[in-house]
Amino acid sequence: MRILSFKYLKVLAAISIVLSLSACWDYTEIERRGYILGIAIDKAFPIPKGNEDTKEYINERDLEKIPTQLGEKKYAYTVQIPLLPQAQNKPSGQTGGGGTKEKTWELTILGNSFFEANREYSTRTSTQPFYEHLQVLVISEDVAKDGLGNVLDIMIRDPEMRRRTRVFITPKYAKGILDVQPRIEDFSSQYLRELPYNASKTSRILHKTDLGEVSESIHANLDFVLPRIISTEDEIKNAGSAVFKKDKMVGWLGEIDTIYLKWIRNAVLGGIIVVEDPMSKNDIITLEIKKAKTKITPISQGEDIVMKIKTKAKFNIAEESRSLNKPEFNEKHIKLTEKKAQEKIEREMDDTIKYIQRDFRADIFHFSQTIQQQDPDLWNEVKDDWDNIFPKIKTQITVDVDIDKTGLVK
Amino acid sequence: MPYIASNRNIKKYIFSGIIVSFLVYLAIVVTCIMVFGSIEINYLIYPGITLSKAIRLRLQVFERGESLFMASWVLNTFTTLIMYYFVSTLNLKTLFNTNKEKLIIYIHIPIFILISIFPQNVIQTFKYLHFCTFIAQFLNFVFIPLMIIIFLFKERRSNVL
Numbered sequence: 001m002r003i004l005s006f007k008y009l010k011v012l013a014a015i016s017i018v019l020s021l022s023a024c025w026d027y028t029e030i031e032r033r034g035y036i037l038g039i040a041i042d043k044a045f046p047i048p049k050g051n052e053d054t055k056e057y058i059n060e061r062d063l064e065k066i067p068t069q070l071g072e073k074k075y076a077y078t079v080q081i082p083l084l085p086q087a088q089n090k091p092s093g094q095t096g097g098g099g100t101k102e103k104t105w106e107l108t109i110l111g112n113s114f115f116e117a118n119r120e121y122s123t124r125t126s127t128q129p130f131y132e133h134l135q136v137l138v139i140s141e142d143v144a145k146d147g148l149g150n151v152l153d154i155m156i157r158d159p160e161m162r163r164r165t166r167v168f169i170t171p172k173y174a175k176g177i178l179d180v181q182p183r184i185e186d187f188s189s190q191y192l193r194e195l196p197y198n199a200s201k202t203s204r205i206l207h208k209t210d211l212g213e214v215s216e217s218i219h220a221n222l223d224f225v226l227p228r229i230i231s232t233e234d235e236i237k238n239a240g241s242a243v244f245k246k247d248k249m250v251g252w253l254g255e256i257d258t259i260y261l262k263w264i265r266n267a268v269l270g271g272i273i274v275v276e277d278p279m280s281k282n283d284i285i286t287l288e289i290k291k292a293k294t295k296i297t298p299i300s301q302g303e304d305i306v307m308k309i310k311t312k313a314k315f316n317i318a319e320e321s322r323s324l325n326k327p328e329f330n331e332k333h334i335k336l337t338e339k340k341a342q343e344k345i346e347r348e349m350d351d352t353i354k355y356i357q358r359d360f361r362a363d364i365f366h367f368s369q370t371i372q373q374q375d376p377d378l379w380n381e382v383k384d385d386w387d388n389i390f391p392k393i394k395t396q397i398t399v400d401v402d403i404d405k406t407g408l409v410k
Numbered sequence: 411m412p413y414i415a416s417n418r419n420i421k422k423y424i425f426s427g428i429i430v431s432f433l434v435y436l437a438i439v440v441t442c443i444m445v446f447g448s449i450e451i452n453y454l455i456y457p458g459i460t461l462s463k464a465i466r467l468r469l470q471v472f473e474r475g476e477s478l479f480m481a482s483w484v485l486n487t488f489t490t491l492i493m494y495y496f497v498s499t500l501n502l503k504t505l506f507n508t509n510k511e512k513l514i515i516y517i518h519i520p521i522f523i524l525i526s527i528f529p530q531n532v533i534q535t536f537k538y539l540h541f542c543t544f545i546a547q548f549l550n551f552v553f554i555p556l557m558i559i560i561f562l563f564k565e566r567r568s569n570v571l
Contacts, residue, residue, distance in 0.1 A: 133474075162464065163460065164463075164464055164465075164466040212445075212446070212450075215450060215453075216447050216449070217451040219449050219450050219452075219453050220447065220449040221448065249457060368536060378567045
């Protein structure tokens with residue numbers, strides 16, 4: 001009898017445990033969530049797309065202004081919420097969607113704390129903002145020039161955000177990028193997120209630039225680059241980069257310089273190099289990068305610090321403008337082309353380094369890290385005065401080029 | 411040995427158990443340092459969980475890799491905690507020289523709860539965590555070697571006599 005009652009007690013305990021330890025305590029229905037795909041941060045007062053003075057927007061502008069708890073309204077935070085019924089890529093594969101209808105809803109709030117703005121979105125949408133699926137973060141040049149530290153803290157600190165969210169800088173309004181109605185994808189954020197994956201096709205796109213990298217760079221006191229994007233009504237272009245010194249933006253780097261920046265940083269995934277044809281003067285040869293590897297070693301020569309940059313690259317010939325008229329399929333041609341490519345890459349890398357040293361004085365090549373890792377004694381000598389030493393650093397570039405295949409024709 | 415039914419191959423199993431957990435923890439630590447770098451890791455409170463959130467796949471199979479990670483991590487945490495519980499029970503049993511296992515097991519529970527609600531915020535929790543780590547380091551690197559040396563001396567003397 002006693003044993004039996006003990007058994008019942010156990011069952012009772014088990015049931016009560018199951019009931020009290022309920023899982024999914026923060027469960028929300030999928031259609032009640034306001035998935036936020038992208039965040040854009042501008043200086044206060046962005047212009048709603050093409051309707052600066054339209055009367056309908058005046059009311060919305062009123063909604064954007066909130067009484068902040070403390071401080072003045074410095075930034076305009078915009079979030080993008082997808083309107084799923086309007087999306088074309090429906091999961092079941094059915095066609096439809098209302099062609100001209102807007103597929104996303106961009107909500108803007110002016111404030112100086114993103115979290116305050118975030119909670120304020122709840123006063124305007126019936127769905128709760130949800131950031132776990134955040135894809136991109138677009139920051140305007142003006143905000144970047146004031147420093148990223150103030151605006152990015154929430155993205156690193158909040159448990160809903162993830163460190164692999166991509167960060168982009170745009171010279172115009174960041175909200176304008178989210179307003180883009182892309183032709184291929186449904187939502188501009190998704191479209192933008194996919195762009196850096198094309199870095200294996202061209203080196204003009206920076207590919208490893210997410211929140212984690214930015215946070216690491218700022219904490220480690222390194223200078224860094226972020227991708228530049230510009231947009232039209234239905235297109236976004238991702239090329240070139242924005243140069244940051246500490247956490248403040250100092251300028252733009254063009255597409256060509258970005259290529260050689262990636263070469264020096266050993267970040268080349270693919271792309272092309274165009275060289276002069278060694279056999280005939282006015283023709284060009286396009287080489288496709290198969291593999292590129294760069295190694296940097298610091299050497300101190302008396303007063304100077306010399307960075308020895310050693311690059312090994314493997315190319316295929318992708319295009320020759322002269323070939324159909326006068327095919328050239330011999331070793332001499334290959335050797336001469338290799339020489340041309342080698343000279344060109346050496347010259348361009350040197351140009352890029354000199355340009356950065358002169359105009360930005362920002363160590364985006366991470367020479368400081370290289371010295372720190374390979375020659376800690378030297379680093380201890382120079383670290384206090386690194387900002388002044390970096391522009392004086394000399395480089396010694398050697399490029400080793402191999403051309404492997406020439407395609408299908410001779 | 412107590413609590414073990416069959417003594418066959420026991421060394422092998424103990425060894426493989428230690429090696430597996432050692433390798434798993436080593437892999438997590440090394441990955442954390444490789445992903446975040448030596449500086450950034452100092453700014454993170456939970457490097458392991460942050461690492462799981464930092465998983466990104468080119469394919470959109472899992473947009474949220476951490477849910478998969480968490481499923482295995484919870485099991486991992488609980489098995490570790492239960493091992494601590496077991497060891498602590500054994501220790502207290504020897505300390506008080508008693509055989510009343512159940513008593514010791516149940517006395518533990520309020521102590522656990524008290525310890526867990528004692529720190530008021532995350533900063534204090536980490537303070538006590540560092541304190542505990544310090545004690546553990548002392549026990550591991552000072553106390554146990556000292557005990558072994560004393561034991562060796564004692565053994566030699568007993569051989570002489």
